[in-house]
Amino acid sequence: MNFVDPAFFLLFLPIALLIFYAAGRLGGGQLAAMAYGLASVVFCVPFGWRFVAVTLGSMLINGVICGALVSDRPGPSQRRWLLRLGVTSNLLMLGLFKYIPAFTTIRPIGAVAPILLAWVPITISFMTFQRLVLLVDCYRRDPPAVAMIRKGRGGAVWFVAFTMGFANLLIGPIAFAREIAPQLLSRRFGRVRLIDIEVGLTLLTIGLFKKLVIADTLGTDMVDPVFKAIASHHAVLGIDACVAIPAYYAQLYFDFSGYSDMALGVARMFGLRLPFNFNSPLRATGIADFYRRWHITLTRIVARFLFQALSLRGARLARRRKWKGVRRSLFELWLPLTINFLVIGLWHGAAWTFALFGLVHGTWYTIETEVRSWPSFRNWSRRSSDRLRTALGQMVTLIPLALTFALFRSGTLGDYRRLLMAAWHRLPVSAAPPNTQVVHSGQWAELAAAFAIIWLLPNAMELLSRYRPGIVTFAVPSHTPRWLALRWRPNWLWGVFVALLMVCVLRMCGYSTPFVYGGF
Structure with a gap:
């Protein structure tokens, strides 16, 4: 599914908005964020279960590392190793699915390339950069990133809404946590505002x-x-x-x-x-x-x-x-x-x-x-x-x-x-x-x-x-x-x-x- 698909802007988007605002009215911003995150997963489904698995797997790895980076338990050296692990895992994923298939003339890669392209049929560059930026913000303990991930027991909900938001998941724009987190955590998130729709x-x-x-x-x-x-x-x-x-x-x-x-x-x-x-x-x-x-x-x-x-x-x-x-x-x-x-x-x-x-x-x-x-x-x-x-x-x-x-x-x-x-x-x-x-x-x-x-x-x-x-x-x-x-x-x-x-x-x-x- 993409933005120019009539099924998106005539069917999926209106239904997602209705569920989102209903969730915001019933359960506030956290339930609305959950609805937004689930809509994002549904948005990815037409690209195939393999793409959904790669996207969710990447999100899970980054979520665990970001959670550890903003916690008080790891020391400075451990935090540096966690950052290196997160950056390496994201770059390896990007190299595996985006750059290795380009070298099809090499015999072993030529055999594997169609399989990799079938797993990720579209871009993952924007998604990967978005998560890399959040990793660095968490390592530096940028206050908006820390507030988003450590927000009580619902930190995972806000993390999913930020990293899986279908509005900018596939082709950007790439946002910093300081730009989006305050909006997600605002009391107004999930409330209907006519000017937003217009x-x-x-x-x-x-x-x-x-x-x-x-x-x-x-x-x-x-x-x-x-x-x-x-x-x-x-x-x-x-x-x-x-x-x-x-x-x-x-x-x-x-x-x-x-x-x-x-x-x-x-x-x-x-x-x-x-x-x-x-x-x-x-x-x-x-x-x-x-x-x-x-x-x-x-x-x-x-x-x-x-x-x-x-x-x-x-x-x-x-x-x-x-x-x-x-x-x-x-x-x-x-x-x-x-x-x-x-x-x-x-x-x-x-x-x-x-x-x-x-x-x-x-x-x-x-x-x-x-x-x-x-x-x-x-x-x-x-x-x-x-x-x-x-x-x-x-x-x-x-x-x-x-x-x-x-x-x-x-x-x-x-x-x-x-x-x-x-x-x-x-x-x-x-x-x-x-x-x-x-x-x-x-x-x-x-x-x-x-x-x-x-x-x-x-x-x-x-x-x-x-x-x-x-x-x-x-x-x-x-x-x-x-x-x-x-x-x-x-x-x-x-x-x-x-x-x-x-x-x-x-x-x-x-x-x-x-x-x-x-x-x-």
């Missing part, structure tokens, strides 16, 4: 519209035919290749941000506010600005637990060896940034395309960081206007990002090379004759409309800002034109708008494709 339903509808009406249309009409032809070593027309690159950039945004809006909406219907995962990333004015807007919850976790640790070690090493200049920057900033982005790339899967994607973004981020530290750049920034800096930043950011995400979409480095050759009208000699043109005049209008929405209209975070639809992680400037800075209100006019979006969704729900990030 905001949540609006977010869910916007997300469904992004995914089904925009992302899937772009993918079917402009992206998939070109990339499939490239993968089959068929030549494609240069115009089709040039359109497929930005079209995939837009498709990926609407697909993943649409899912994130749905997750925010579903959680809000249950009275929970999740952290935002997107904040108009395609309006970014640089690679640093992009990663404050794109996949925000993954960015902050990798930066917190990997980059900061590596940078601190590099700074200590440079200070101990009395290094300065290039050598100090290399160990204190450049290498940590490169490793940070390499991990972000490989997090998506064990492929050379993902590794190169991470290395390119890491190198780009490093160069941009150094350029922004130059006195001449700072002087220019002080003298120039915000509008000029924004326009120039977006211009120099758009094309490189679109090209690197085309690498992200390509199956192999060879496919990416053929795509670029086609885009430059230099088709490989060995390619089959080109197919007819894929992109027609009506599809050009679709692509233009998609980028108009991206660049001009307020995102879901801005649209519903009066009602706090989610938790803001990074504060970034809004580039929405003032005359289009619309704000949602719970009135009949916006109700009609949301109803029209839902009509469009229902017309398209039979033609949905899997989420792009569903395989990561």
Whole structure:
């Protein structure tokens, strides 16, 4: 079951909400949390009993270790061993079910890979990272994590609700205990609030519209035919290749941000506010600005637990060896940034395309960081206007990002090379004759409309800002034109708008494709 399945939003979700609020009225927040946790288990059942067994087994192991970490019995050394055990068990599970099947060319692994893929048919990366973050919070005895797990005899109920919550179980966003635990433990949890239902339903509808009406249309009409032809070593027309690159950039945004809006909406219907995962990333004015807007919850976790640790070690090493200049920057900033982005790339899967994607973004981020530290750049920034800096930043950011995400979409480095050759009208000699043109005049209008929405209209975070639809992680400037800075209100006019979006969704729900990030 997933969010775009009509059985989910027309049957499962209404029933789960009715049971949740009935449980909250009869037994308070703890019984409501139990209903939410049980609904999450039911949500996983369509993926097969093996996936349910892996998910619950992982939850049980992490629950036992988290409970021991927040108790008073283990000493410092025992707590360190418990943390290592928890981190190792989670990473082993992630490696077993996600990365080992990628090495199918190795004979023993090739025989086992189909079995592993049958056990976990969808992503477990988000779920694993969510539990790893909670383990670290418990080790550090972060007060919200401790309060959630040690809440009387019902600590297990709150733990299950946090780690198994189906709103963000499969494709995020990844939340910290300090963000969710206070909401779960609040006296208001499980109580009916009309504004939660209204905001949540609006977010869910916007997300469904992004995914089904925009992302899937772009993918079917402009992206998939070109990339499939490239993968089959068929030549494609240069115009089709040039359109497929930005079209995939837009498709990926609407697909993943649409899912994130749905997750925010579903959680809000249950009275929970999740952290935002997107904040108009395609309006970014640089690679640093992009990663404050794109996949925000993954960015902050990798930066917190990997980059900061590596940078601190590099700074200590440079200070101990009395290094300065290039050598100090290399160990204190450049290498940590490169490793940070390499991990972000490989997090998506064990492929050379993902590794190169991470290395390119890491190198780009490093160069941009150094350029922004130059006195001449700072002087220019002080003298120039915000509008000029924004326009120039977006211009120099758009094309490189679109090209690197085309690498992200390509199956192999060879496919990416053929795509670029086609885009430059230099088709490989060995390619089959080109197919007819894929992109027609009506599809050009679709692509233009998609980028108009991206660049001009307020995102879901801005649209519903009066009602706090989610938790803001990074504060970034809004580039929405003032005359289009619309704000949602719970009135009949916006109700009609949301109803029209839902009509469009229902017309398209039979033609949905899997989420792009569903395989990561």
